[in-house]
Amino acid sequence: MQESSTTRLSPLELSAWAGFLRAHSALVRELDRELETTHGLPLTQYEVLLRLDAAPEKRLRMSELARSVLLSQSGVTRLVDRLERQELVVREPCAEDRRVLYARITGEGRRRLARARPTHLAGVRALFLQHFDEDELRSLAAAWERLQPAASA
Amino acid sequence: MQESSTTRLSPLELSAWAGFLRAHSALVRELDRELETTHGLPLTQYEVLLRLDAAPEKRLRMSELARSVLLSQSGVTRLVDRLERQELVVREPCAEDRRVLYARITGEGRRRLARARPTHLAGVRALFLQHFDEDELRSLAAAWERLQPAASA
DNA sequence: CAGGTATCCTTGCGAACACAACTAAATTAT
DNA sequence: ATAATTTAGTTGTGTTCGCAAGGATACCTG
Numbered sequence: 001m002q003e004s005s006t007t008r009l010s011p012l013e014l015s016a017w018a019g020f021l022r023a024h025s026a027l028v029r030e031l032d033r034e035l036e037t038t039h040g041l042p043l044t045q046y047e048v049l050l051r052l053d054a055a056p057e058k059r060l061r062m063s064e065l066a067r068s069v070l071l072s073q074s075g076v077t078r079l080v081d082r083l084e085r086q087e088l089v090v091r092e093p094c095a096e097d098r099r100v101l102y103a104r105i106t107g108e109g110r111r112r113l114a115r116a117r118p119t120h121l122a123g124v125r126a127l128f129l130q131h132f133d134e135d136e137l138r139s140l141a142a143a144w145e146r147l148q149p150a151a152s153a
Numbered sequence: 154m155q156e157s158s159t160t161r162l163s164p165l166e167l168s169a170w171a172g173f174l175r176a177h178s179a180l181v182r183e184l185d186r187e188l189e190t191t192h193g194l195p196l197t198q199y200e201v202l203l204r205l206d207a208a209p210e211k212r213l214r215m216s217e218l219a220r221s222v223l224l225s226q227s228g229v230t231r232l233v234d235r236l237e238r239q240e241l242v243v244r245e246p247c248a249e250d251r252r253v254l255y256a257r258i259t260g261e262g263r264r265r266l267a268r269a270r271p272t273h274l275a276g277v278r279a280l281f282l283q284h285f286d287e288d289e290l291r292s293l294a295a296a297w298e299r300l301q302p303a304a305s306a
Numbered sequence: 307c308a309g310g311t312a313t314c315c316t317t318g319c320g321a322a323c324a325c326a327a328c329t330a331a332a333t334t335a336t
Numbered sequence: 337a338t339a340a341t342t343t344a345g346t347t348g349t350g351t352t353c354g355c356a357a358g359g360a361t362a363c364c365t366g
């Protein structure tokens with residue numbers, strides 16, 4: 001009463017998929033813990049600061065931010081709330097369209113980001129990048145490109 | 154005032170790492186949504202059922218389960234609470250060690266799992282496995298092995 | 307075999323998220 | 337111009353999670 005191939009993953013498929021899930025879970029947990037304990041900055045907050053710092057005018061619309069960190073709109077609202085409370089970010093109205101708000105990274109935000117960055121990058125290298133050679137990195141990067149449309153559909 | 158290579162990821166490194174994060178987020182969200190809407194079974198619950206069904210006696214200690222699904226102990230306690238409420242799982246005491254509780258999948262749990270499985274596997278194939286050839290899968294599986302110890306340390 | 311320690315699981319608590327309903331502003335249509 | 341629709345963002349509600357603390361049982365040591 002089993003249709004074999006459609007109801008089972010091969011051991012190889014299982015390793016690739018389950019490993020992906022496990023790796024992500026362990027990595028994110030560890031990196032988050034690291035960042036949180038050494039700089040009081042959870043990973044999601046770090047990533048928002050990173051995006052804002054990299055943005056053309058050190059600011060992004062709330063909705064752009066939501067897309068860029070792959071979070072829901074309401075998630076971003078409250079995430080920016082938390083960042084604003086710490087004065088790492090400020091909200092600015094937009095003159096041309098008064099519905100939109102920009103989130104802009106502050107000087108203090110940039111300092112916090114600068115201090116946290118080495119920690120985070122060291123972690124990403126030690127826990128992730130380290131384990132791939134250059135060919136593998138290329139292969140990975142290409143693969144993520146391939147499954148991007150499928151995922152966002 | 155910047156130490157270049159230690160404070161920046163190369164574009165390739167960034168693609169590999171950021172892609173990994175984005176891919177995971179999008180994939181899990183989509184698979185979870187799929188499973189939830191078609192079978193009322195969130196991904197985490199599905200995975201617990203899967204582990205229990207695959208276990209030697211259709212049961213695992215709570216702590217084994219926690220390690221196997223890479224969740225905190227308390228997370229598993231409440232996840233099993235939810236499963237028990239739906240009667241997909243039962244808790245059983247252990248005679249040899251009265252501190253431990255086994256979580257055992259029930260007949261109903263196995264039926265739900267069996268019904269959900271094709272949906273989930275189709276999703277995993279379509280959204281993830283599809284995009285890798287066999288060599289890449291092998292390379293991936295090997296890589297996850299490599300970074301397993303680093304992550305759990 | 308008593309006292310301390312370690313292990314297994316649960317519970318209190320707070321943080322973070324998604325979904326849906328909502329307000330305000332802009333755009334489009336009549 | 338005004339009404340309907342769309343878009344940007346926030347807020348209410350419920351869910352899930354991790355951490356830290358707690359209770360019970362097992363183990364270990366003198």
